[in-house]
Amino acid sequence: MTTDFKSIPIIDVGPIVAKGDDLKMGQDPSVREVIKQLDQACRETGFFYVKGHGVPQSLMNEVKDVTHKFFHLPLSEKLKIKMTPNTGYRGYQKIKENITKGVPDLQEAIDYYREVKRGMYGSLGEILEGCNQWPNEPANFKASMEEYIRLCTDLSRKIMRGIALALGGSADELEGEKGGDPFWVVRLIGYPGNPAAIPQNNDIGWLKTYRENGYQLLQFQEHLYATLATC
Template sequence: MGSDFKAIPLIDISPLVEKIDDPSMVSDGDLLEVVGMLDGACKEAGFFYVKGHGIAESMMMEVRDVTHKFFELPLEEKRKIRLTPGTGYRGYQRVGENITKGKLDMQEAIDCCAHIKPGKYGDLGKHLEGPNLWPDYPSNFEVLLENYASLLRDLSRKIMRGIALALGAPSDAFEGETAGDPFWYLRLIGYPVSADIPKEQRTDTGCGAHTDYGLLTLVNQDDDICALEVRNLSGEWIYAKPVPGTFVCNIGDMLKVWSNGIYQPTLHRVVNNSPRYRVSVAFFYESNFDAAVEPVKFCREKTGGVAKYEKVVYGEHLVQKVLTNFVM
């Protein structure tokens, strides 16, 4: 439900990563200790760092490095993979094209997401059909990012198994119809220095205050720039200070609905006040695209017996957001 936290907890999830897929280990003491820490973090802050996640720090750095290299290209080169409705809302957006709550964000980005075959979800999925757009430079961009997304999808699945146990559910509770075929988004974001943006185009933030749409977000951020801020229950903005080798994780809207509010997503924003360009690579792990997410029975029973949220079809929720997120 949130608290007046002053710092974001750091969790070593190595016991979870190593044991969560073995049914005989769900009562393991080290694993259950991690589950307890996940429960506390989701209730108190909605945010946590993870280490011991099994993704090589060298790969995390390489992903940020190719992101920096792409954003250093001339605008005309970057716009060769420009995001449009015709690309399934995949590709590059220049500074000022992304909107949060009606306000321009001072960021540029590339959006990639899970492949949707034409017609797979009918009218529900048509806006996001199409292949991801990859730049020619850096030359390793496509292979690296596809491999990275695959690894983070599996890591996210394991963390969600831990969160399921934290809520008192079976470890595979989010699989099957909820997230057995999870949709995912990978967003590579660049936050320029304010002085490099024409004064009439500037806004206060690189990304305005918001919650995320899905189940879980993993953020790989530059090691030496404080910019991501998380709001506690008193309305204070707390820095998610970079911790090398970790992901910053936060829970999203679909988990709030599924858990009937036991876990609440936390408002966060990005303000790059540093004199240097910053990148952040966010991986969004979502429910199935066509999942109808609603408060589950055992979470309703824990929270008074009444559903606090109406059923949400994830794809409808996402498409509604996407169609109003960009200035074309």
């Protein structure tokens, strides 16, 4: 992957959102154009913005609103959904509770994972067995977040189908017996206004999506800065 770029590509994924449930999606000319752009973005930058994603702006605003309201609740209220081993490490973490490279993070967060039933992933999955924890306040928190997660996981599945086609495979190459059962993670983060809340670190996973929040929060590589756009 080259690092010779000054801006991040913006890709209209509308065609693969519309055609993504069809395993023959790659035959559509508009889908093939998106696949070409995905291929180029993944090879040349490793990052891209998406538009035409199908997640309503009203829902994104609502998710942002309920998240802000939760983080402004008293600590005693937030700790009602505290993350513990018994919850499969789902729930709320207060500021400095999460550790990155030996340094306490200056952030608070709520973690949600795909719910894992007992024995679902054998002994390796035992640590993540559990159900997600939902706060009582704000009242619409759970409904808003579940709908947002549903739409984002569906969007991610369709983008992954586009990437699979870009790699020369079938649309479902990275699914089922070949690709395994997809696992998702959602992390809602509240920063108290510090210039550097966590140390430099690497994220994991096949596909990571971020919600642009109007602030300069994410740097992609040391000494490499790119112009961010909001779609």
